[in-house]
Amino acid sequence: MKNLLAKDPTNIVITGVGGQGNVMASRVLAGMLVAKGFYVTIGETFGMSQRGGSVMSHLRVSKKSAWSPQIPLGQADIIVALEPSEALRVLSRWGNPRVAVLSNNRVVYPIGVITGDYDYPDEEKIKNIFAKLTAKSWMIDATSVAMEMGNPVLSNIVMIGALAKTALLPIDRRAFEKEINKNVAADKRGANLAAFDAGVKMV
Amino acid sequence: MIKLLSAANKEVLFMGNEAIARGALEAGVNVAAAYPGTPSSEIIENLAAVAKERNLYVEWSTNEKVAVEVAAAASFAGLRSMCVMKQNGVNVASDFLLHLTASGTRGGLVLVSCEDPGALSSVNEGESRYFARMLEMPLLEPADFQEAKDLTKWAFELSEKVHNIVMLRSVTRMSHASGNVICGKLPNKIPQARFVYDGPLTDPLTGPVISTPVGVKHKLQQEKLKTAGELFEKSSFNKYIGPKKLRLLIITSSACYLYSKEAVSMLGMQGCVGILKLGCTWPLPEKLLKKYLRLTKNIMIVEEVLPFMEENVKVLAASYPKEIGVKTFYGKIDGTFPSVGELNPDVVAEALAKIMKVKYKTLPASYAQELRKVAAVIPPRDQTFCPGCPHRASFWNINAALKLDGREGFVCGDIGCYAMAALTPAIGFHTVRTLHSMGSGTGLASGFAKLDMFGFNKPVVSVCGDSTFYHAVIPALINAQHNKADIIFVVLDNAGTAMTGFQPHPGLTLSAVGETVPAVDIGKICEAIGAKVEVSDPFDLGTTTKKISAFLEEKGNLKVLILKQTCALSPEKKGKKQYEIKVNEELCLGDDCGCNRLCTRIFRCPALIWDKTKKKAVVDEVICAGCGFCAAICPQNAIVKTEVDAS
Structure with a gap:
């Protein structure tokens, strides 16, 4: 696999809801890219992650230097969403006609929807928005696959596997394996690899 | 291999806070003390993890002032030390800092203040840079991840050159951002602590470490600051x-x-x-x-x-x-x-x-217009208590008792996750009416309770978390007891400093580095103050509400209720359900029930959702933490809990 970026810096937003493993996903992805010799800057908002809020990581990948930990508006190249309305939230601020979106379809209802004050857009509507406003998009059921594997939180790694398959970034299974060997406890590596492989099959 | 101890010249991805910790290690830091606070907590967590390997003393201190004092003692004994806090922690430490900057320091001493512009995880966006000017100490600010490491290391050298504390200021977007860092060498010397104090009063390096005679010491302090300014002229960090x-x-x-x-x-x-x-x-x-x-x-x-x-x-x-x-x-x-x-x-x-009078190219207008349409269909995602959070149950109990009491009682809040009870979206009922700094809820409650002579007669409740109790509540509590303030003080004891990532505190038998230490009991402290103390489980709805109600009837003195239930995200609870929760569709009357969707409209647990097609409540099993409290609130008993077989 060539270590080339389609654009420098490549701007990635990984988003989800607190508790979905957003930060873990961004660290694993960043680790894989640093190992390939890139500068990676991650900007994170996880102070609210414990309390059901939106969580977002901005990754800037570059051959040249560190970049601002906040991506300028309208400048995301790739959006990876662990929750579909969070994909829309990020798209509405960082979207542009060349953006690619990979989204999980598992809904985590915001409190305002639970109370009945707001409506949650249905999956068809979200897919139509992706089709209209992105260059490429994928909607996959990562959580169901992770649940079949025994742990819904593995959906973050399923998403990373799917992202690798999209070939939007110079990452592959070997790089993933190297990264989790460094940062994941030995007894959890098998499950992570299986989740990655499952994700690869979903795109 | 622990990433923080990576070999020299190795390039690694460090979070800003990891880079600061690594810089301190490269400087040969010996002692590190802090009180947890977002976005600063990872610095001490990282140092604690390598304390044994690097021969460090690392502690979570009771509050930020004590943290600076602990670090300063090491400096007076010739060691390199650091203290770490979030922005408002500097306010707490400031009285000691005023005197410390005047007495001067010996071994390198660095104060790291991690601030939160935009209040991403704070209830303020306070600035500590003004303290550097007001207290006349040098201030450094890293601008990228490599600098976060290198500048921290240099801060120790600077502190030893000018013999004063140096403040290093980070922000959330630096502390919680990550980037490439090339590691430097880790030193290998183990210094001896030696506190010299026999010299003359006017010699800060051999005499007693004090801020007097003020004229002499203040002058000296300003000369040190001038020296720092001269060193800054040549610094490659500018x-x-x-x-x-x-x-x-x-x-x-x-x-x-x-x-x-x-x-x-x-x-x-x-x-x-x-x-x-x-x-x-x-x-x-x-x-x-x-x-x-x-x-x-x-x-x-x-x-x-x-x-x-x-x-x-x-x-x-x-x-x-x-x-x-x-x-x-x-x-x-x-x-x-x-x-x-x-x-x-x-x-x-x-x-x-x-x-510069230019226009920069943004998105095509039609595309931007479409994005605005998208924004309009996205439901906001407000913060709320986690599924299984004991605080939701505690406030449900407090609110129920205050409503039964009928005198429009209210709660003075404090700093922790439970501060969300002051926000409308978090829970469907208002209880918390004041929210300020650590410990101030109980001080305010103490004050409100003394307004009866001016015709104020609402019951006053104050709440605080277990870690907050030790940090700043005790003086307010003594004040309430001594001045006969009629308040109910509720400790929301979830067995850790939960909001910042579950760091241990003095109520636990665990230290920052995992050693067994004596726990200081909250109930015994309250009893020693002279208060009446009750303990309850917030998940036990009947008993807890009754205890609060009984306290509301008891007039004239300080009453303490300790609500004990471990945080749902604690390592012992996370991922383990005590109960399997289901809604019995036959029992749930949905929109026809007189409860007016109490469970979803008011209770607001992210796992208890409303099925629009069936018009009934339903549990999202992926999100549910299995605490079982919701079973107690349904008037139809339609929410059914079944104990999960732990084996």
């Missing part, structure tokens, strides 16, 4: 990036440097805009500033949150009009930048474009 001839000079520091650099590049103005990035921001390196201020008439200052650097640069510029000419300043004071909140590349680019 650098200019830009052309020799320029139309505008940006002066900036910290994460704002990365925003400024990006904004200049977004507008393609590298040929006419220069950036003077300062790593040393107090005292200002005067000669360096004069050199670059001369280059152009237009000066833009990019900083967060208050115009600290802007004020300082303006004072400097006003002192040398003949040398540097008259300037036009763009910053916070003239409204170029918003006076509150955090900045980002877009805000800087917009300001720069306006001053």
Whole structure:
């Protein structure tokens, strides 16, 4: 696999809801890219992650230097969403006609929807928005696959596997394996690899 | 291999806070003390994890003032030490700091303040940079991840050169951001602690470490600051990036440097805009500033949150009009930048474009219009208590008892996750009516309770978390008891400093480095103060509400209720359900029930959702933590809990 970026810096937003493993996903992805010799800057908002809020990581990948930990508006190249309305939230601020979106379809209802004050857009509507406003998009059921594997939180790694398959970034299974060997406890590596492989099959 | 101990010359991805911790290790730090607070907590967590390997003493202190005192003792004994806190922690520590900066220090002592512009995880966006000016101590601000490490290391050297504490200021976008860092060498010497105090009173290096005689020590302190300023003139942490001839000079520091650099590049103005990035921001390196201020008439200052650097640069510029000419300043004071909140590349680019009278290309108008339409269909995602959070149950109990009491009682809040009970979206019932600094809820309650002589007769409840109790509540509690304040004080004891990532506190038998230590019992302290103390489980709805109700009937004295239930995210609970929860569809009457959707409209647990098709409540098994409390609130008993077989 060539270590080339389609654009420098490549701007990635990984988003989800607190508790979905957003930060873990961004660290694993960043680790894989640093190992390939890139500068990676991650900007994170996880102070609210414990309390059901939106969580977002901005990754800037570059051959040249560190970049601002906040991506300028309208400048995301790739959006990876662990929750579909969070994909829309990020798209509405960082979207542009060349953006690619990979989204999980598992809904985590915001409190305002639970109370009945707001409506949650249905999956068809979200897919139509992706089709209209992105260059490429994928909607996959990562959580169901992770649940079949025994742990819904593995959906973050399923998403990373799917992202690798999209070939939007110079990452592959070997790089993933190297990264989790460094940062994941030995007894959890098998499950992570299986989740990655499952994700690869979903795109 | 622990990443923090990576070999020299190795390039690793560090979070800003990891880089600061690594810098301290490279400086040979011996002692580190802190009180947890977002975005600072990972520094101590990282150091604690390597304490054994690196021969460090690391502690979670009771509060920030004690943390500085613990670190200062090590410095007085010739060791290198650091204390770490979030922005408002500096306020707590400031009284000691006023005296410490006057007495001076010996071994390198660094105060790390991690601030939160935009209040991303705070109830304030306080600035501690003004303390550097007010308390006359040197201030350093890293602008990227490599600098976060290197500047921390240098801060220890600087502190030893000037024999005073040095403040290193980070922000959320630095502390919680990550980037590439090339590691330096880790030293291998183990120093001996030695406290010398037999010398003369006026010699801070051999005599007693005190802030008097004030005239002598204050003078000396100012000379130290001057020396720091001279060292700053030559520091490579201040650098200019830009052309020799320029139309505008940006002066900036910290994460704002990365925003400024990006904004200049977004507008393609590298040929006419220069950036003077300062790593040393107090005292200002005067000669360096004069050199670059001369280059152009237009000066833009990019900083967060208050115009600290802007004020300082303006004072400097006003002192040398003949040398540097008259300037036009763009910053916070003239409204170029918003006076509150955090900045980002877009805000800087917009300001720069306006001053330079250019338009920068953004999205095609039709596409931007479509994005606005998308924004309109996204439901907001407000913060709330986690599924299984004991606080939701505690406030349900408190609210029920106050409603039954009927005298419009209210709660004075405090700092922790439970502060969310002051926010409407978090829970469907208002209980918390004041929210300020650590410990202030109980002080306020103590004050409210004394207003009866002016006709104020509402019951007053104050709440605080277990960690907050030790940090700052005890003096307020003693005040309430001694002054006969009729309040109910509720400790929301969830067995850890949960909001910042479950750090241990004095109520636990675990230290920062995992050793067994004596626990200090909250109930016994309250009893020793003389208060009546009750303990209950917030998940036991009937008993807990009754206890609060009984306290509401008991007049004239301080009453303490300790609500014990471990945080749902604690390592012992996380991922383990005590109960399997299901809604019995036959029992749930849905919209036809007189409860008016109490479970979803008011209770607001993210796992208890409303099925629009069936018009009944349903449990999201992926999100449910299995605490079982919701079973107690349904008037139809339609929420059914089944104990999960732990084996």
